Amino acid sequence: EGAVEVVHAGMGSTTLGLPRSPVPCSWAPVQLGATAANISRAPGLESTIVDQDVEQRLWLKLAANCVINPLTALHRCLNGHVFDLPGFGAVAHDVCAEIHDLAATLPGSSACPPPDDLLQFVHSTVQETSHNQSSMLQDVVAKRTTEIQVLNAWVTRQGKVHGVNTPRNSELARRVTELTQFSDGPR
Incomplete structure (x- = not known):
């Protein structure tokens, strides 16, 4: 604090x-x-x-946060319930692949683990924190600004700068941004 x-x-x-x-x-x-x-x-x-x-750990953490936080906020569920969401596997795979592709264009990109390692970290993080309520969900419920701008939206902005297509991160950033513009939750 x-x-x-x-x-x-x-x-x-x-x-x-x-x-x-x-x-x-x-x-x-x-x-x-x-x-x-x-x-x-x-x-x-x-x-x-x-x-x-710690750069490798930062890429792993970014991947986990870019998958777990928006999904829990959009579906208003605990971390462990993201496994049950339709299309979770494809979303997680795409987000991790986009992060890896972006990292490959940045200086020091050798620190970013391969997409499968990012995905495995996402899965283990979901399991380890299955009973947790993500910070993004807490922010949505409390009607506070979320960290979407430094997660998926950052990946999207950096993707544009470096010529990397990031449609899944862009979609999640857009949906969470739209969600937080309404006071009564997801539409």
Whole structure:
């Protein structure tokens, strides 16, 4: 909530690590590493510290959020129920493939896992957080701004910039944006 506060709001795993830095800094890895180690020892927080840069984990997390959050918001369901949605497999596959295709055009794209690995991470995240209500669904119910602009809409915008077709991410971004323009929920 505050600059130095962490709110553990859902079940699942937490990965801590340092991003690649374009500017060498001798103190940052030591200081941030110590901070990550302290966080990892917090009671009730299942966390892993990764020594290498965290870009791969960020792509995995983006894929999971781009699949789970919009679907739970649009269908007003808990994370675990997305498996039961008609067409879930195709949506998840397409979103992951589009993210991978986009990542391949960006510097450092070797950090992005293959589409099948992204998809497997989505499935395991759904299973691990099956009883959770996604943050996007919570935002829709509370009539707050969702994070769709930094998830599927970001993938769509970056796709346009880099010449990558992202129809599934675009559709999900559009539908969630339309959903949040109405006060009485999905149409």
